[in-house]
Amino acid sequence: MTDYFTSPALRTGALFVASGVTAIGLSAGIAKADKLDDIIASGTLRCAVVLDFPPMGSRDENNEPTGFDVDYCSDLADALGVDYEIVETPFPDRIPALVSGRADVGVASTSDTLERAKTAGFTIPYFAFTNVVLTREETGIDGYESLAGKTVGSVAGTYEGIQLDADIEKWGEGGAYRPYQSQADVFLALSQGQIDATVVTSTVASSIVESGKYEGLTIGGDAPYLPDYVSLITLRSEYGLLNYLDLFINQQVRTGRYQELYEKWVGGDAPDLTIDKSYR
């Protein structure tokens, strides 16, 4: 019987393999945990949610965060097996909230523009908005074209705000565009008469008209924009988390939970999130 372990060549080989195994083990141990690991390890998922954007995010009568995005965050936390925490984030602060580490994921109706994707990491769309004109009854505005020459406004830097600004400038005729810092300021300005109309997502418009919080507001027709696909966002480099989020969104649709949440917060058929003749 050959004593393998006395053969110098074999002994060296065995040592080599053993040290290799140890090295792999060690390197796995000291490998940098990514964001997905961090969230699971910390036991809490922190979602950046905009809370003046009903029905996606708002506060209920007890001042607790509520809305589609809050439920979506809660579902995501369930899937990850952790608790969730809502970090209230105004629209312009979504990226700073992620980069400064105050929040892990932005569940905040973020339009997936190519310009922004250079900075933030976008998932596949989790929701899609269509836009409508919201105005006061006495302005006589009855369609998107009749906004020409009017003073209008919307939340600074939103998908609809950027297009409205561009169209107002194109039409000229003395029209003016005013960007406000929050949705609440836009509604206040509209109800006071500071601006004649705004373009907002249809969900927000119907929610605000129904709430009766501002009297005399009415929907003045559709805005002819492409559907505003919105994604979850996180840091651009967090591929592990982005992959997980993509799968999560897919599962939300597949299991009918997306339709269920849409029914609960908006009503009717949930918008299609797929794009014809394309993959994503």
Place this chain on the structure above:
Amino acid sequence: MFDYTFQWRQALRYVPDLMDGALVTLQIAVLSMLIGGAIGIVLAVGRTAQSPWARWPATAWVELARNTPALFQIYMAHFGLGSFGIYISPYAALLGGIAFNNAGYLAETFRGALRAIPETQTRAARSLGMPPIQAFRLIVVPQMFRIAFLPTTNQMVWAILMTSLGVTVGLSTDLTGVTQDINARTFRTFELFALAAVFYYVIAKVVMLGARLLAWRLFRY
């Protein structure tokens, strides 16, 4: 923990836009100082007047302007007046708000300066046959400006920095408004705000140095 790659080239493309914004910022600051300064003199005289009809409104203005936040004053000029059906543009609301604030602070600066001028100056002028208004205009006011000049430049710097509050009432043409607008489109938050900070710093510094130079030229004994 700061996981972010700075892309200065992307942000530097917007420097011309920021430059335009800086001009608007400077314009609002200068106008607000001129309006605020003019009202400030009236308030300073009003506060030292014998008649309560002059003293009370002036005191109320100064108290309100100095003891409430500038943000509140600007917000009130836009949404506060708006709720009474008086609509002024974001530009006018910001200018009005800062001018209101400046007037309050400058009134106190001027009042202090007035106090520092000996009463005997006015009496000497009067004894030379000057009417009260002329004595005030030719003898007191020039000396008041000399004393109040450097504190006034402080307020000018304040005015420049206060213009950044215009975004809260929907102004998009000043330095902060432009920055915020580009930020929303590109999400290059940190580069853009750093650039804006440099712009504010340079403007404030240039104003300070310019004022020193001017004071040195004007007020040399």
